[in-house]
Amino acid sequence: MKYLLCIIGLILSHNGTTQNLPxxxxxxxxxxSEEFKGRGYVDHGDQNAADYIQSQFQSIGLVPFGKSYSQPFTTPVNTFPSAMFLSINGEAKQPGIDFLIDAGSPGIKGAFETVSMEIDDFIHREKLSTILNNSTGKFLIIPDYNPKDYNPEEQKSIREVIDFIKYHPENPASGSISLTTNKLTWSASTAVYAKPSLILKIDSTTSNIHTVKINIKNKFISRYPTQNVVSHIKGQHPDSLVLLTAHYDHLGMMGSETIFPGANDNASGIAMLLSLAKHYKENTPKYTTVFIAFGGEELGLLGSKHFVEHPMFELSQIKFLINFDISGTGDDGIQVVNGSIYPDEFDRLRDINEKEALLHQVKIRGEACNSDHCFFHQQNVPSFFIYTLGGIQAYHDIYDRSETLPMTAFEDYFQLMTVFIDGL
Known part of the structure; x- marks a missing residue:
């Protein structure tokens, strides 16, 4: 009977879900959009996003715990708000397209000669000290390599040398450039390392690098103020809670012009969160439903960690948590982290999907501390982290844009979630 009622609810809500996509x-x-500066820590992009999400909560009719929707916290963060210039042998390179700066790099300005290295020197280190001693005031060029071409011991040796070159203050070089044929994938950092390190996409100009000219400015902020945004809808059984979560922060800007938009990661998760908020405001949930937009996820799950350490309610009240991160594709279905930890809930989710022919697949995955469910899970809160599969490959790069995000399965994904949540 419980399952039948859920399916009836699915049918009745179908027309409503078609309105969710726009x-x-x-x-x-x-x-x-450019207005939000990649939702990072340059020009208060994160704050603008948090304010916008709060306005959506208010517009929908969700209420805070206490007087404020905001749960503030601080974090150290390294940022790149202005100069971002690199030229190779006199040819200027485009940030985000041709190169990245390591998120933990200090700033640097100047023209430098280079010392090219060979991967074999990282394994057989007879020449390594000579190379390093000759690198004072120069940039080391680290060649591209495929780890699969080396055994585990050799891989370990290579990583150790690269880490020394990139991060150790006793490296005499002024900095390093790692060459790659892979997709450029950026990150964020709460620390500043001793040496600047760049990643350069291999092209016809990178086969023989003689000189580099660099002007990169960083700004390290030791206590940057950011926040979680928290609201809820009172349920028919108000003492039990369902938590729906997604992080709103992204990588921000690399220089004054290069934006990492973060459409799929994770504006799409926020879109799912807000769509569910609208649905449950119009359809009173069985349990009090809490909606949390976390900050600081890209810096190391900081917002969710802060919330677990400073909860607004007893964590033991939480019946289930679902975390949405990367919700904008779905060509190949969804992946459910913690699916094997909570097999009964996973089986019910998969059964709903199969009987209603919604998504291509509901794929099981084990435990992984890779998104904001993690610290709740460590406190024995039943939880899933769900992300969509397939579609575009843009991730942590300048190409993760709203214009190219397909939203292939968003409506079916939304329907699956409402039926699953209603059946908890």
Whole structure:
């Protein structure tokens, strides 16, 4: 009977779900726009995003715990708000397209000669000290390599040398450039390392690098103020809670012009969160439902860690948590982290999907501390982290834009979630 009622609810809500897609697309387009500066820590992009999400909570009719929707916390963060210039042998390179700066790098300015290295020197280190001693005031060029071409011991040796070159203050070189044929994938950092390190996409100009000219400025902020945004809807059984979560922060800017929009990661998760908020405001949930937009996820799950350490309610009240991160594709279905930890809940989710022919697949995965569910899970809160599979490959790069995000399975994904949540 419980399952039948859920399916009836699915049928009755179908027309409503068709209205969710335009709303969700508008949320993503807004959060991934230039106005929000990549939702990072340059020009208060994160704060603008948090304010926008709060305004959506208020507009929908969700209420805070206490007087404020905001749960503030601080974090150290390294940023790149201005100069971002690199030229190779006199040819200027484009940030985000041709190169990245390591997120933990200090700033640097100057023209430098180079010392090219060979991977074999990282394994057989007879010449390594000579190379390093001759690198004072120069940039070391680290060649591209495929780890699969080396055994585990050799891989370990290579990583040790690269880590020394990139991060150790006793490295005499002024900095390093790692060559790669892989996709450029950026990150964020709460620390500043001793040496600047760049990643350069291999092209016809990188086969023989003689000189580099660099002007990169960083700004390290030891206590940057950011926040989680928290709201809820009172349920029919108000003492039990369902938590729906997604992080709103992204990587921000690399220099004054290069934006990492973060449409799929994770404006799409916020779009799912807000779509569910609208649904449950119109359809009173069985349990009090809490909606949390976490900050600081890209810096190391900082917002969710802060919330678990400073909860607004007893964590033991949480019946289940679902964390949405990367919700904008779904061509190949969804992946459910912690699915094997909570097999009964996973089986029910998969059964709903199969009987209603919604998503291509609901794929099981084990435990992984890779998103904001992690610290709740460590406190024995039943939880899933769900992300969509397939579609575009843009991730942590300048190409993760709203214009190219397909939203292939968003409506079916939304329907699956409402039926699953209603059956908890």
């Amino acid at each position: 709303y969700a697309k508008n949320i993503i387009q807004t959060l991934a």
